[in-house]
Amino acid sequence: MLKSLNRMGLTRAAVLGAVFGATNIGMIAGANAGGLVKIDGSSTVFPITEAVAEDFQNAKKGAVRVTVGISGTGGGFKKFCRGETDIVNASRPILQKEMEECKKSGIQYVEMPVAFDALxxxxxxxxxxxxxxxxxxxxxxxxxxxxxxxxxxxxxxxxxxxxxxxxxxxxxxxxxxxxxxxxxxxxxxxxxxxxxxxxxxxxxxxxxxxxxxxxxxxxxxxxxxxxxxxxxxxxxxxxxxxxxxxxxxxDGSYQPLSRPIFIYVNIKSAEKPEVRELVEFYMKNAPTLVKEVKFFPLPPQAYSTNLEHLNKKKVGTVFGGRTETGVRVEELLEREASL
CATH class of the missing domain: 3.40.190.10 (Periplasmic binding protein-like II)
Known part of the structure; x- marks a missing residue:
């Protein structure tokens, strides 16, 4: 839907503004599909995930529907840790209190950095x-x-x-x-x-x-x-x-407002074929789509590491439950590789 509107000369941001009133922004394609993937969270990460969701649904020819909500990172984690969504978009790492809420609900997750942003x-x-x-x-x-x-x-x-x-x-x-x-x-x-x-x-x-x-x-x-x-x-x-x-x-010179942004995948949800396929599609196409929506892609090995963690069920976070500033690309890759 958004791409078709973009062909009319509207930017993604303008289109997002036009449709923002909905709690969940779902694609028209596949509205009657059997498979459903629920995503919510950061408005910053939204353009990346929305682009992935749209292309994935087109590739699946209506077999899967993906809804992408915008309730903010904090609001997204609240839903995620209650088991209401499969994936959360996050413009910062998961916090300690959110980790505790997820633990109470038995929610385990794979942390996947998807891009860098310059706030x-x-x-x-x-x-x-x-x-x-x-x-x-x-x-x-x-x-x-x-x-x-x-x-x-x-x-x-x-x-x-x-x-x-x-x-x-x-x-x-x-x-x-x-x-x-x-x-x-x-x-x-x-x-x-x-x-x-x-x-x-x-x-x-x-x-x-x-x-x-x-x-x-x-x-x-x-x-x-x-x-x-x-x-x-x-x-x-x-x-x-x-x-x-x-x-x-x-090069790390834009400090302290350069930051990694993430998705977190519920490891149990990833057992559903439609969720796993979406995540695999996300990591394969992220380098291109991240650039398309004006973010900064990570090196290829970052996306490979994300999938490796999913396959090996390496759950948790490398950030210790706190927001951390000044993390450079190289340091992020080293941390995630050592999880």
Whole structure:
């Protein structure tokens, strides 16, 4: 469905915005099929999994239906750990409390990194003063103590104008929110609360695009889809300003906002042929589809390792139940290989 709409000139992000109202976004193809795979979770990972689901359903010629919901990483894990879904999209690793919930329900899972994302800070194109932001400036703006105190741009930096600061960011159930607060403020979920929050990245895009004094953050793909009406901010973590790009993600210089993103597969669900076939299709086609939707694919051995873990039923996580920043591609591969 989405590809057919894209042929009409609509971006994936625009199409996603048009259909976001549904709890589960299912493909039309195979609506009456016998096999069903249920996926939910991160809106950041959604474009990748949606592309995989659409191509997989086309390949199966209606024999399998795949539904892909968007309730955020946290909301997705709640459903996954209750056994309501087969796969969860996650823009951060599973947390300790989620691991405990899954354990209570007897849910075991295979952790599969599928891509890298550059969490992108964006401003309105008319903003000509904040092309670069330091991590310290971002912290000053977003930390809990800033609420009611940092309400204008010049309160964060005297060189900036005396204009009202309008903030847009991911909702509290989002893995993007968890990662951003950990990377910038230093503690997961530690943030001021007086900002426009949404699990729908398109709401954030429109908010920043329509206000000269807005500042927001979300995944790189949504920035790329909307770069004509947004401007990415270069982030200075102490070694000079760096813009998000394929090169800066791969060489590890875009820090601390470069991050791996995942799917988690219920190992019992993987006993169903339709789930296993979907996962195998996902890993085989991820390099191409990840690029198509403007994320950064992992080296081929990462996808081979994921399937090896599935076949050998290597369950669990290499992240110890916490959000972790600054993980580079090479380190991720080493960790997953040693599981």
């Amino acid at each position: 992108t800070v964006v401003i309105n194109p008319k903003n000509d003063w904040a092309n670069t932001l330091t991590v310290a400036e971002l912290k000053k703006i977003w930390e809990p103590e800033a609420q009611g105190k940092i309400t204008k741009w010049n309160q964060a930096n005297p060189a900036w104008p005396d204009e009202k600061l309008k903030l847009y960011g991911a909702g509290a159930d989002s893995g993007t929110f968890d990662y951003f607060t950990e990377a910038i403020v230093g503690k997961t979920k530690s943030s001021r609360g007086d900002f426009t929050a949404s699990e729908d990245d398109n709401v954030l895009v429109q908010g920043v695009a329509s206000d000269k004094n807005a500042l927001g953050f979300f995944g790189f793909a949504y920035y790329v889809e909307n770069q004509k009406k947004l401007k990415a901010v270069a982030i200075d973590s102490g070694k000079g300003p760096v813009l998000p790009s394929e090169k800066t993600v791969e």
